[in-house]
Amino acid sequence: MDNLDLKSIKILLNLYNTRNTYITAEELDISQSAVARNLAKCRQSFNEPLFIRTGNQLSPTAFTEALVEKLPNLLNSIDEIIATNQEFEPSKLTDRYLIYLNHQSQLLYGAKLFELLNRDAPKATWFIKSWDQTSVEQLLDNRAAIGVNYHSDTLPNSIYQEKIADDYFAIFAGENHPLHKLNEVTSKDLERFSFVSLAVPHIDERNIYVDSILEDMGVRAKVLFQTDSLILGMKVAELQNMLLLSTIEVFNYPDTTLQPINFKVDSKSLPDSKIVCTFARKNRNKPLTKWLIKILRETETHFQPFDL
Numbered sequence: 001m002d003n004l005d006l007k008s009i010k011i012l013l014n015l016y017n018t019r020n021t022y023i024t025a026e027e028l029d030i031s032q033s034a035v036a037r038n039l040a041k042c043r044q045s046f047n048e049p050l051f052i053r054t055g056n057q058l059s060p061t062a063f064t065e066a067l068v069e070k071l072p073n074l075l076n077s078i079d080e081i082i083a084t085n086q087e088f089e090p091s092k093l094t095d096r097y098l099i100y101l102n103h104q105s106q107l108l109y110g111a112k113l114f115e116l117l118n119r120d121a122p123k124a125t126w127f128i129k130s131w132d133q134t135s136v137e138q139l140l141d142n143r144a145a146i147g148v149n150y151h152s153d154t155l156p157n158s159i160y161q162e163k164i165a166d167d168y169f170a171i172f173a174g175e176n177h178p179l180h181k182l183n184e185v186t187s188k189d190l191e192r193f194s195f196v197s198l199a200v201p202h203i204d205e206r207n208i209y210v211d212s213i214l215e216d217m218g219v220r221a222k223v224l225f226q227t228d229s230l231i232l233g234m235k236v237a238e239l240q241n242m243l244l245l246s247t248i249e250v251f252n253y254p255d256t257t258l259q260p261i262n263f264k265v266d267s268k269s270l271p272d273s274k275i276v277c278t279f280a281r282k283n284r285n286k287p288l289t290k291w292l293i294k295i296l297r298e299t300e301t302h303f304q305p306f307d308l
Contacts, residue, residue, distance in 0.1 A: 008039075008042050011034075011039065012039065012067075012071075015035065015051070016064060016068050019060075020057060021039075029096065046063070046067075050063065050064045088288070090121040093288075095125070097124060097125070097145045098144040099113075099127070099144070099147065099148075100147035100149070101130065101148045101149075103229070107230055109300070110128055113299045136156065145288065145289070146289065146292045148296060149276065150275060150276070151274040158282075160280070161277070162277045162284075164275055164277055164293070164297050167247040167248065168248050170246070170247075170260035170263075171263050172237065172243070172244045172245075172261070175257040175259055177243075179193070179243075180261060187217065190219045190243065194222045194223070195214070196226075196237045197226040197245075198228070198230060199228040214245065217265070234258055237258060245265070277296055
């Protein structure tokens with residue numbers, strides 16, 4: 001055990017997740033030979049085989065399964081103690097960091113976010129990726145630093161959600177749409193026109209939000225077009241004189257003629273529209289997490305929602 005170090009343990013844990021030396025080498029930015037050397041060091045120190053090769057994958061032994069239950073908590077405790085006792089300087093960051101943004105956030109302020117990150121940490125590499133089904137796992141495994149999405153009641157308690165902004169829903173139409181001429185739009189007025197429905201990937205694949213929300217508000221909506229692309233949905237709404245129910249951050253998007261119509265959307269029928277930072281609860285006190293939250297808040301101030 002005297003020759004075992006934290007680096008070897010971290011490689012072992014990553015290998016447990018990937019089951020592949022090539023993927024581990026790529027994710028940790030080291031050579032495959034370095035992975036093999038450190039795995040051999042762990043094997044020798046524990047005097048256990050650790051993995052059994054099955055085809056192109058490595059299958060963990062029962063001993064490794066038991067180790068993986070205990071080691072992450074130990075490493076996180078050590079990392080937290082070290083982090084809180086070191087002065088944090090973003091300018092010294094040199095690693096590659098993954099940040100998850102939902103599609104709408106990427107579209108509206110992904111570029112501004114990178115500008116602010118690069119301003120404070122010019123030596124780091126930033127990977128901004130769309131929120132997907134693996135995001136929670138990546139955040140918990142520290143393979144992703146932080147995420148931005150709408151608040152969700154379905155996330156596990158091990159994921160912390162900190163509000164950074166409020167967003168609100170409105171119904172949008174192109175600048176020349178007839179509904180803009182009305183001082184007050186009623187449900188019957190909405191039923192004269194067709195809707196674009198935006199799906200939320202991995203949350204609302206079947207486009208149930210728009211249909212059910214409008215139905216709850218007494219509107220029999222004619223949904224003629226569905227998409228999970230905000231840009232495409234906005235463009236179709238503009239060109240085809242259709243209506244789009246979306247959060248009002250759309251109003252901040254450049255190069256669009258869409259404007260909110262004078263219709264009060266009933267908030268009781270709507271999903272939660274708080275914009276939150278999401279990260280592993282175990283990382284909430286780490287300086288890197290606190291700095292990233294500060295940067296995200298600064299980014300949000302450049303895109304304040306339109307006041308209806």
